[in-house]
Amino acid sequence: MSHAVSIPHTLTIAGSDPSGGAGLQGDIKTLSALGTYATNVITAVIAQNTRGVAAVHPVPAGIIREQLDNLLDDVRIDAVKIGMVASREVAETLREALEARRPRWIVLDPVMVAKSGDVLVDAAGISAVRDVLVPMADVITPNLPEAAVLLGVAAPTTADAMEAMLPSLKALASPYVLLKGGHLAGDSCPDLLATPQGDRWLPAPRIDTANLHGTGCALSSAIAAHLAHLPPDADHERIVTAIGDAKRWLHEALEASRRLDVGQGRGPVHHFNAWW
Template identity: 70%
Template sequence: MNDSSSTTRPAIPNALTIAGSDPSGGAGIQADLKTFSALGAYGSSVITALTAQNTRGVSGVHPVPAEFIATQLETLLDDVRIDAVKIGMVASREVAEVIREALTRRRPRWVVLDPVMVAKSGDILVDDAGIRAVREVLVPLADLITPNLPEAAVLLGAPEPNDRESMVALAPALRALGAGATLLKGGHLAGEECPDLLITADAALWVEGARVDTANLHGTGCTLSSAITARLALGDDLPEAVTRAKRWLGAALEASRRLDVGQGRGPVHHFHAWW
């Protein structure tokens, strides 16, 4: 018997993550693929680096050669329609240019860049050349960038915002970097709220959220950016995608206490709606 529903249901969208691997499963490629799956998008991946890490920290990074990243991208994009792509940590200009070239030739509808530059500890993860590569090569390619406050400060060479007013004051400089829009994440602010500021060409919109009392914060930035990517692939407009992704992440943080993963900063519960 034929399944006639296959002719009436819209195709499940395809999302791509270009990022590093996290063996603990809470961040990077693994978190992105879990998020895509949890939200209903088919996930594919191009790996930029292998890491040795757990919930307590990173003990080693093995970058994938730029030419093999190019081969991964070319092989995938030759075959699979990509509706939205999320780009994670990129530490070299050569890799940034490989990504830009591939995505310029085979442009998906949405490109989301999570400019991973600063660890939770406050340590800078990429050198000055890597920061310039992200700012000059990848930011202008992106429809949305999602820096937290320390990352925005690094991108701009400016003081880190410490309240809503200083977040708003940073908006013109962030717009000038060339991305279509910016989600400036306010999780580093003090207080019971975690306000994010969505800055577009036309307006600035506060996306509100309560702070969740949990130590399970490993991979939250990766997870939020990939959730936005999935929602965009599914057809949401940008403000709707950001709002729904943030709400979903809040529930994943609330449910994280049900997991028992590692002895440090645990992951969020990506499949809280399913398990």
């Protein structure tokens, strides 16, 4: 007699990307490629392609709450990834809904700075992410400009400066902080992981590719997917391993991105490189 295998259920809360490389669509690809059943709640309709963002049309907080409540009434969610949140009203809506029926894991990608360096949210949006969402998250995944915006300081340019920034990020109350070092100069691309048991570097070589569209979305979603596969009693080392496995998956997706030819700007990572 065959028995059904329990496949983890994941949720991405994010804006759309018609080009399919980032945002909601990129998250669903990542979550699916890594063996979870992906669900979604849309927070903004975005007109963009591989060359940039043309327009952002936020979804009202009430409709976001309706999406969340209807989904959570019906589907068990093991892990959720939260992307860009631009207003305090939306941040508080997410906190209320997720604290009422909290998934085992919450991963926050504090998307606040575009690759061009432009800050995407105002001061109220920044404080909402920092004060409302970060303390609720199990893992946050800021890059160096985003970490700087969260703390109101200059972005670090060296590994030593990354280490000096980490205590202030840990003080924001998320137990696991993955500070991404992709903006550092050089041939390596190290990330610095803060955990309740100490800090550690996760080194990796820099991939020579222009296909960087959606890398932050892919990494945070990959972390959510790997955490969703863990048993409820997973210990610290298994959590750290899951985060490291997500980083290695992104490395492979970046290497394989050369096989894709999508758009005329920054192309996407190859989410399904292991399958195609």
